[in-house]
Amino acid sequence: MTTLKTKVAIIGAGSAGMRAYREVTKTTDDVLLIEDGPYGTTCARVGCMPSKLLIAAAEAAHAGSHTSPMGVTYDAPKIDGPAVMHRVRSERDRFVGFVEETVEGWPEQHRIRARATFETDTVLSLSDGRRVEAEAIIIATGSRSNILPFFENFGDRLIINDDVFSWDTLPGSVAVFGAGVIGLELGQALHRLGVRVSLFGRDNLVGPLSDPEVLAEANRLFTEEFDFHPHTDVQNHRRTDNGVAVDLVTEAGTQTLEYDYALIATGRRPNVDKLGLDNTTLDLDPRGVPIFDVQTGQCGTAPIFIAGDVNNIIPLLHEAADEGMTAGHNATHFPEIRRFVKSAPISVVFSDPQIMMVGETHRALTERDADFVTGAVDWFDQGRARVMGVNKGLLRVYGDRITGRFLGAEMIGPRAEHLAHLLAWSLQSRLTVSEMLERPFYHPVIEEGLRTALRILNANMQMGAMPPPRCIDCGPGA
Secondary structure, three states: OEEEEEEEEEEEEOOOHHHHHHOOHHHOOEEEEEOOOOOHHHHHHHHHHHOOOOOHHHHHHHHHHHOOOOOOOOOOOOHHHHHHHHHHHHHHHHHHHHHHHHHHOOOOHHEOOOOEOOOOOOEEEOOOOOEEEEEEEOOOEEEEEEHHHHHHHHHEEEHHHHHEEEOOOOOEEEEEEEOOHHHHHHHHHHHHOOOOOEOOOOOOOOOOOHHHHHHHHHHHHHHOEEEEOOOOOEEEEEEEOOEEEEEEEEEEEEEEEEEEEEEEOEEEEEEOOOOOOOOOOOOOOOOEEEOOOOOOOOOOOEEEEOOHHHHHOOOOOOHHHHHHHHHHHHHOOOOOOOOOOOOOOOOEOOOOOOEEEOOOOOHHHOOOOOOEEEEEEHHOOHHHHHHHHOOOOOEEEEEOOOOEEEEEEEEEEHHHHHHHHHHHHHHHHOEEEHHHHOOOOOOOOOOOHHHHHHHHHHHHHHOOOOOOOOOOOOOOOO
């Protein structure tokens, strides 16, 4: 048996693994990048980018639906399903191609196409019959869709988000299970593209939101637009001759609904089950994920590091890249370990209205019994939002009552992706709410709504802030 020796072995060539490789090669060329699947990250192949392509088409189809109050009306859009999906696939393949070119441009002797499993903390067995002995190993194997056994009755009409981006055309109808980020984004997009969609959730949850008031507003907005069931009691479901059937229990009795497909979007599971982690000295959590230090990426005291979706914390590309950098640095310099400060938490859902969360969530603040106060703005009367006809949603911001520090925010509303960045930068800069209010705000802009919420928060902190002024031309949220 051939044994390869290396300083650092990286299992997985996704976003985390690629960033880890770049970090390792800043110091040494003694590295092996091991991948048993196709190159191309989850983001590029079946995640961020193809989903945004589908959403962009949905936004184009929906663009004229809210303009009648402005005196502008459009005929119903003509949606060419094959053309929509051709653009999704072709642009997706372009993004994937860039990733493939990058990895394949790295030295061939650094790349291995095989499956790796642990024999010991520092020895890997490869599916091609070889072994790898490494001074340090990085686990960056990502995650996959979590399909509960409950859904197996749908048979070959059960699909996941990966399957959507391989369609040649749009189907007639889809039942979406799971109102998290993936289910919400894809469900609304397909609805706006003319697909009959029902979105089935649980416990009235919407995306990652935890603030009761923002959650209530999100539920109201989405149930008004399409067939969204925030808390579903499905009595039975099955494969039919032509698709799938769902028996839904309602106040009026049991209703049978039929669809072409059942899209399962009930979370993701880390790819740890085939790594042979039982052969290591690592302690594992109930899902089989190694216990690790979030600031170093190190698993216990072993020379094993973990990064990206596989760690089962925050499955976001920028988090995976940051973690890959941390793991790459520490694996290269092991046993010297450096603790890295995590970036301010930021999360965006590209629904319409958009959803964002920054910093500590309402749930996290409540669970740790934080002494916090809130400020809010209802987008209905915000000046610029009303001008553009996107005046829907609610923003809630949180601050520390004692220190005046900004702690976090949750929102559904217009331009949330941009407000999220402003708030994340403020949080990472450790600004107080009064310091945030010293920053410039142009007029008339959506950001003035954020200023209103911050002014109310500042006043609630009893820091001597004046009540927010009212712009007679623009509304109370200007």
